[in-house]
Amino acid sequence: DSGVTQTPKHLITATGQRVTLRCSPRSGDLSVYWYQQSLDQGLQFLIQYYNGEERAKGNILERFSAQQFPDLHSELNLSSLELGDSALYFCASSVGSGETQYFGPGTRLLVL
């Protein structure tokens, strides 16, 4: 158990819908990262937050957004969902910049 929690574990929804994925980092960690894992693209970095501020952006679609709240938990919002958004979404956290990233168990999203 890494100490990173993610909810929900599974999510099934329809095209065009919007969902919110939630992540709670390890106690004391200030950085939160979001990654997408799909069969064709592998593990891809989406976005990073550090102590409430956006720190870095990867190949995150404009339909996706995220935020980190004062209690350091983070949410990833996915809107106007398409079939191709079906994937595993992982959250990772680290103490600070350049430190080891610990991954949560992931949320499996299925868009029908």
Next chain:
Amino acid sequence: GENVEQHPSTLSVQEGDSAVIKCTYSDSASNYFPWYKQELGKGPQLIIDIRSNVGEKKDQRIAVTLNKTAKHFSLHITETQPEDSAVYFCAASNPQGGSEKLVFGKGTKLTVNP
């Protein structure tokens, strides 16, 4: 940007044998190289990492070597056990470059046969 290549994509060994997985990276500024193990239905779990100021690091049956000149690093697992069966990912990042994102290889599915 950074690109990480990982080989082989699948690896099958007999219990007790050694397993070696190799990765190359493109960005010479990368200086942090973790390895993750992912079991079915679980998130990636860090098993070992190395920073660019060392050439080798060992933790029991697991070791990682880094060749900065050639821009490649390798994972070595000795005395493999069936519970080592999983998908292994290498990654690279440049934490001092303003972004701590990890760039991952495509993964190696390791099967250890009893």
